Amino acid sequence: MPETKKMPYQKGFGKPVAIIGESSHDNDPFFIEKLEKAKKRLANVTFPIEIKK
Protein backbone atom coordinates (compact mmCIF):
# COMPACT_ATOMS: atom_id res chain seq x y z
CA MET A 1 0.00 0.00 0.00
CA PRO A 2 1.21 3.53 -0.61
CA GLU A 3 2.71 5.04 2.48
CA THR A 4 0.21 7.26 4.24
CA LYS A 5 2.06 7.76 7.51
CA LYS A 6 3.82 10.81 6.18
CA MET A 7 0.80 12.19 4.39
CA PRO A 8 -0.68 15.28 5.98
CA TYR A 9 -4.12 15.14 7.49
CA GLN A 10 -6.85 16.03 5.06
CA LYS A 11 -10.03 17.96 5.60
CA GLY A 12 -13.52 17.23 4.45
CA PHE A 13 -14.79 14.26 2.49
CA GLY A 14 -12.42 13.00 -0.16
CA LYS A 15 -11.61 9.97 -2.26
CA PRO A 16 -9.43 7.07 -1.12
CA VAL A 17 -5.67 7.34 -1.57
CA ALA A 18 -5.69 4.00 -3.39
CA ILE A 19 -7.80 0.94 -4.12
CA ILE A 20 -6.15 -2.04 -2.47
CA GLY A 21 -7.88 -5.06 -3.96
CA GLU A 22 -10.15 -7.48 -2.15
CA SER A 23 -11.20 -7.52 1.48
CA SER A 24 -9.15 -9.72 3.77
CA HIS A 25 -11.64 -9.63 6.63
CA ASP A 26 -14.72 -11.30 5.17
CA ASN A 27 -14.38 -14.24 7.55
CA ASP A 28 -13.15 -12.30 10.56
CA PRO A 29 -15.17 -13.42 13.61
CA PHE A 30 -15.27 -9.83 14.83
CA PHE A 31 -17.34 -8.61 11.88
CA ILE A 32 -19.48 -11.73 11.86
CA GLU A 33 -20.36 -11.22 15.52
CA LYS A 34 -21.09 -7.53 14.98
CA LEU A 35 -23.43 -8.42 12.14
CA GLU A 36 -25.37 -10.87 14.31
CA LYS A 37 -25.74 -8.25 17.06
CA ALA A 38 -27.02 -5.74 14.53
CA LYS A 39 -29.54 -8.22 13.13
CA LYS A 40 -30.96 -8.84 16.60
CA ARG A 41 -31.36 -5.18 17.43
CA LEU A 42 -32.87 -4.30 14.07
CA ALA A 43 -35.16 -7.32 13.80
CA ASN A 44 -38.17 -5.61 15.36
CA VAL A 45 -37.54 -2.01 14.38
CA THR A 46 -40.01 -0.52 11.96
CA PHE A 47 -38.78 2.33 9.80
CA PRO A 48 -39.53 5.21 9.90
CA ILE A 49 -42.60 5.05 12.13
CA GLU A 50 -40.58 4.37 15.26
CA ILE A 51 -38.19 7.26 14.70
CA LYS A 52 -39.18 9.87 17.24
CA LYS A 53 -38.55 13.51 16.47
Add this chain to the structure above:
Amino acid sequence: MNLERYPYYATNDAQEYTFYSEGPRGSIKKIVKFVKVRDNPTVYNLGFGDEDPLTGMIDDLAITDNKDRDRILATVATTINEFCDHYGNHYIYAEGNTPAKTRLYQMSIGRMLNEIKPNFEVYGFREDVLEHFQLNVNYEAFLVKRKEK
Protein backbone atom coordinates in the same frame (compact mmCIF):
# COMPACT_ATOMS: atom_id res chain seq x y z
CA MET B 1 -17.63 18.52 6.63
CA ASN B 2 -14.54 20.55 7.42
CA LEU B 3 -12.90 18.26 9.96
CA GLU B 4 -9.38 16.85 9.95
CA ARG B 5 -9.22 13.21 8.96
CA TYR B 6 -6.71 10.58 7.93
CA PRO B 7 -6.05 9.52 4.35
CA TYR B 8 -7.61 6.12 3.72
CA TYR B 9 -7.68 3.13 1.36
CA ALA B 10 -10.66 1.25 -0.08
CA THR B 11 -11.20 -2.27 -1.41
CA ASN B 12 -12.45 -2.91 -4.95
CA ASP B 13 -16.03 -3.35 -3.79
CA ALA B 14 -15.92 -0.20 -1.62
CA GLN B 15 -17.20 -2.18 1.39
CA GLU B 16 -13.99 -2.15 3.41
CA TYR B 17 -11.67 0.74 4.28
CA THR B 18 -8.29 1.05 5.95
CA PHE B 19 -6.50 3.95 7.57
CA TYR B 20 -3.73 4.45 10.13
CA SER B 21 -4.21 6.22 13.43
CA GLU B 22 -1.03 8.08 14.38
CA GLY B 23 -0.18 9.21 17.88
CA PRO B 24 1.61 8.41 21.17
CA ARG B 25 0.84 4.71 20.74
CA GLY B 26 2.37 4.63 17.29
CA SER B 27 0.74 3.71 14.00
CA ILE B 28 -2.40 1.62 14.43
CA LYS B 29 -4.16 0.10 11.45
CA LYS B 30 -7.92 0.67 11.55
CA ILE B 31 -10.46 -1.28 9.52
CA VAL B 32 -13.98 -0.13 8.66
CA LYS B 33 -16.24 -2.71 7.05
CA PHE B 34 -19.81 -2.40 5.81
CA VAL B 35 -22.04 -5.48 5.68
CA LYS B 36 -25.74 -5.53 4.77
CA VAL B 37 -27.99 -6.37 7.71
CA ARG B 38 -31.47 -6.21 6.19
CA ASP B 39 -33.67 -4.89 3.40
CA ASN B 40 -36.91 -2.87 3.47
CA PRO B 41 -35.35 -0.54 4.30
CA THR B 42 -31.77 -1.43 3.52
CA VAL B 43 -29.46 -1.17 6.52
CA TYR B 44 -25.72 -1.80 6.55
CA ASN B 45 -23.73 -2.55 9.68
CA LEU B 46 -20.56 -0.53 10.17
CA GLY B 47 -17.92 -2.64 11.88
CA PHE B 48 -14.80 -0.87 13.08
CA GLY B 49 -11.71 -2.11 14.87
CA ASP B 50 -7.92 -2.34 15.12
CA GLU B 51 -6.14 -4.90 13.00
CA ASP B 52 -3.68 -7.05 14.96
CA PRO B 53 -0.32 -6.66 13.16
CA LEU B 54 0.60 -10.27 13.89
CA THR B 55 -2.59 -12.10 12.94
CA GLY B 56 -4.29 -9.68 10.53
CA MET B 57 -7.50 -10.24 12.50
CA ILE B 58 -9.51 -7.55 14.22
CA ASP B 59 -8.56 -7.28 17.87
CA ASP B 60 -11.71 -6.22 19.70
CA LEU B 61 -10.00 -6.26 23.09
CA ALA B 62 -7.36 -3.73 22.08
CA ILE B 63 -7.40 -0.59 24.15
CA THR B 64 -5.58 2.03 22.17
CA ASP B 65 -5.78 5.74 22.67
CA ASN B 66 -3.78 7.79 20.23
CA LYS B 67 -5.46 11.02 21.40
CA ASP B 68 -7.11 11.31 18.01
CA ARG B 69 -10.64 10.11 18.64
CA ASP B 70 -12.33 12.93 16.74
CA ARG B 71 -9.97 12.57 13.78
CA ILE B 72 -10.78 8.86 13.69
CA LEU B 73 -14.51 9.57 13.72
CA ALA B 74 -14.10 12.12 10.93
CA THR B 75 -12.26 9.47 8.91
CA VAL B 76 -15.00 6.93 9.56
CA ALA B 77 -17.57 9.53 8.44
CA THR B 78 -15.58 9.95 5.24
CA THR B 79 -15.71 6.20 4.60
CA ILE B 80 -19.47 6.31 5.14
CA ASN B 81 -19.70 9.07 2.54
CA GLU B 82 -17.56 7.08 0.09
CA PHE B 83 -19.60 3.93 0.72
CA CYS B 84 -22.82 5.83 0.05
CA ASP B 85 -21.36 7.16 -3.21
CA HIS B 86 -21.15 3.53 -4.36
CA TYR B 87 -24.20 1.92 -2.77
CA GLY B 88 -26.67 4.73 -2.15
CA ASN B 89 -27.96 6.67 0.84
CA HIS B 90 -28.96 3.72 3.00
CA TYR B 91 -29.13 3.49 6.76
CA ILE B 92 -25.79 2.73 8.43
CA TYR B 93 -25.92 1.06 11.87
CA ALA B 94 -23.06 1.28 14.37
CA GLU B 95 -22.56 0.04 17.90
CA GLY B 96 -19.42 0.06 20.04
CA ASN B 97 -17.77 -3.21 21.04
CA THR B 98 -18.57 -2.35 24.65
CA PRO B 99 -20.96 0.15 26.30
CA ALA B 100 -17.91 2.24 27.19
CA LYS B 101 -16.86 2.46 23.55
CA THR B 102 -20.42 3.27 22.49
CA ARG B 103 -20.31 6.11 24.98
CA LEU B 104 -17.02 7.38 23.51
CA TYR B 105 -18.52 7.33 20.03
CA GLN B 106 -21.55 9.19 21.37
CA MET B 107 -19.37 11.89 22.88
CA SER B 108 -17.47 12.31 19.61
CA ILE B 109 -20.71 12.49 17.63
CA GLY B 110 -21.99 15.09 20.06
CA ARG B 111 -18.87 17.23 19.65
CA MET B 112 -19.01 17.01 15.88
CA LEU B 113 -22.77 17.11 15.44
CA ASN B 114 -22.83 20.53 13.77
CA GLU B 115 -20.35 19.28 11.18
CA ILE B 116 -22.15 15.99 10.62
CA LYS B 117 -25.77 17.14 10.45
CA PRO B 118 -25.52 19.08 7.16
CA ASN B 119 -24.75 15.80 5.41
CA PHE B 120 -26.30 13.08 7.59
CA GLU B 121 -29.41 12.33 9.60
CA VAL B 122 -28.25 10.96 12.94
CA TYR B 123 -30.36 8.74 15.17
CA GLY B 124 -29.76 6.93 18.44
CA PHE B 125 -31.25 3.77 19.89
CA ARG B 126 -32.60 4.27 23.39
CA GLU B 127 -34.30 1.26 24.97
CA ASP B 128 -34.55 -0.22 21.48
CA VAL B 129 -36.47 2.74 20.09
CA LEU B 130 -34.97 5.05 17.48
CA GLU B 131 -34.97 8.77 18.01
CA HIS B 132 -33.19 11.74 16.50
CA PHE B 133 -29.81 12.09 18.17
CA GLN B 134 -29.84 14.44 21.13
CA LEU B 135 -26.97 15.69 23.23
CA ASN B 136 -26.55 14.42 26.78
CA VAL B 137 -28.61 11.29 26.15
CA ASN B 138 -27.07 7.83 26.55
CA TYR B 139 -27.68 5.69 23.51
CA GLU B 140 -27.08 1.99 22.95
CA ALA B 141 -26.30 2.27 19.24
CA PHE B 142 -26.51 4.70 16.35
CA LEU B 143 -28.01 4.96 12.91
CA VAL B 144 -26.97 7.47 10.26
CA LYS B 145 -28.34 8.16 6.80
CA ARG B 146 -26.74 10.45 4.27
CA LYS B 147 -29.07 13.17 3.11
CA GLU B 148 -30.10 13.39 -0.52
CA LYS B 149 -28.28 16.15 -2.39
